[in-house]
Amino acid sequence: MPATARTATQVTHTALSTLLADPGTAADNVNGDTFPNGGNTLLVMNNTAGSSGTVVISTTVSTDGLTAPTRTHTIPANSIRVAKLGPPAIYGSTTTVTASASTIKLQAFAL
Numbered sequence: 001m002p003a004t005a006r007t008a009t010q011v012t013h014t015a016l017s018t019l020l021a022d023p024g025t026a027a028d029n030v031n032g033d034t035f036p037n038g039g040n041t042l043l044v045m046n047n048t049a050g051s052s053g054t055v056v057i058s059t060t061v062s063t064d065g066l067t068a069p070t071r072t073h074t075i076p077a078n079s080i081r082v083a084k085l086g087p088p089a090i091y092g093s094t095t096t097v098t099a100s101a102s103t104i105k106l107q108a109f110a111l
Contacts, residue, residue, distance in 0.1 A: 003032035003096050008041055008108035024105025032098040033106055040111040041085040047075040049103035058096040
C-alpha cells in the first residue's frame with residue numbers, strides 16, 4: 001500500500017494555530033506517512049509510548065554525511081520533538097516519514 005498522505009497546518013502571521021497538549025495523528029508505521037514540504041515545514045513527533053521510538057525522514061539525495069534516503073531521529077518515551085523538514089531539493093516536495101510504531105503521533109506545520 002502507498003504511504004498515508006497527511007496535510008500540514010498552515011501557520012500565518014495573522015492567525016494562531018493550535019498545538020494540542022497531545023498533538024498529532026497516529027503514524028502509519030506499516031506504510032509510512034507523507035507530508036507536503038515547501039522547505040519551511042515543521043514536523044512534530046509525539047511519542048506516547050513508555051519506551052523510545054524512531055522516526056525516519058526520507059531524503060531524495062545524500063546530505064549532511066548521511067546516505068539517502070534516511071535521517072533517523074530517536075524520540076524518547078513520552079516526549080515530543082520537533083524537526084524542520086529541509087529544502088525540497090533534498091527532502092522532496094512531498095516528504096515520506098516512517099515511524100517505528102503507531103504510538104508515535106505526527107503533525108506538520110507549514111510556515
